[in-house]
Amino acid sequence: MASLLEIHGLSKVYADGTAALKDVSFSVRRGEFVAVIGPSGAGKSTLLRCINRLVKPSGGEIRFQEIDAAGASGRQVRQLRRQTGMIFQHYNLIQRVSVLRNVLHGRLGYMNAFSGSLGLFSRKDVEEAKRILHRLGLSQQMYKRADELSGGQQQRVGIARALSQKPELILADEPIASLDPVTSRAIMEHLSDICRADGITCIVNLHQVAMARDYATRIIGIHKGEVVFDGPPGELSEDVIHRIYGAAPDGREQGGEALAGA
Template sequence: MEILEIQNLTKIYKDGTTALRDISFNVKKGEFAIIIGSSGAGKSTILRSINRLVQPTSGSILFQNKEITTSSKGELRKIRREMGMIFQGFHLIKRVSVLKNVLHGRLGYMNSFKGAIGAFSKEDEEAAWSLLERVGLTDQAYKRAGELSGGQQQRVAIARALAQKPALILADEPIASLDPTTSETIMNYLYQICHEDGITCIVNLHQVEVAKRYATRILGVQQGTIIFDGSATELSDSEIQHIYQKKLVV
């Protein structure tokens, strides 16, 4: 069953830069898809178009049979409830507690007044504690998020995304600023939880070997076009060199 269908997606920025060129691909429910490619290849634009942080120039994005590109603000708010987003820079509110940051994943389900005063239900608080346990951070719950290490902050971001009870998680370079050991920890948590909960996940990565270790499917992007779409075992050295525009060494 396909959860996401992208057809002829193009994005041209105001400065004339063509970030995406007529991209089409579908994602099945439960896939852990990883997009690889050089900086500026269009990886982030794909993810940001899916949740419409970026407005595509043309094309169609169907998420659970709902058209995203033409959705109204109200419709988009409902759609985004089911899309968790994890950023390279964590995007936490550093002055508030870890627990509150996780609870912010529930804001899309609350009215504006309750959200503004932080009137979270007992059910939401219990769920937030459970999520912190799953990412190994219950002992950090009352610390300010800004006091945590980068790896810990990214685990908070994962828990916050999961608090939305999403059908899809989009992770934009979630380990780019982390050391290899911490990166492995983050990817382990993300992969394991998505696998256990049946959540579809699309991740942007620079690290090819990490992609090959975790992905059920890899998409290679070059200059706004998908030039590889297959399994990790199908991603040969020559394919990698082609994606990253590197010459073969003879």
């Protein structure tokens, strides 16, 4: 199966000298559900933000379909972001407007500036947004303000907004980090089921090793900006987990929350 995403020698060094990514290379096939794991500060968020150009890489190549994401500018960046739905840890919703309108914002990349600024969404877009909300169990909440919802409901709105883009790829940056364990599992169920049913490729950053094992078709482990593991969940041994998360000087593993339940 052809690759949807190809990354070669990707690096990112921030202005303060922090090397967030170092020579990262991997490809992602259509339909894969990839979990990226690693301790805080490993470079997971930077990786996703380089893919959709929220962050400009310092070096290397990112090829998404026919787009050179690393070197893209202007029109190509807009095209890239239309096809890559983003789900954020803290939801990134507009709290004072309705759930339905938040979902419709996923269509802004397909609208001209005039229509987008006035929120002139088509009837087709509105009906599709309602269908997506129904699919995610949010029909009763669609006219509520976003700030009236629970954290789990807000994250489902974030998923709905990404789906409204009709993306080829979803990038989910720690989508369950702010949620309790029961809600976290429900969100992962929604995300994995929808991506599988719709044939959407997904790359999701996770702290929780157990969640990665349960839902991912493939796991990539990052330690200090470098890929130290890339394989199926069944090959994620305890030794590999310790290599990804490292160990404290007294022998205790770092990232204890991540290792719990592993």
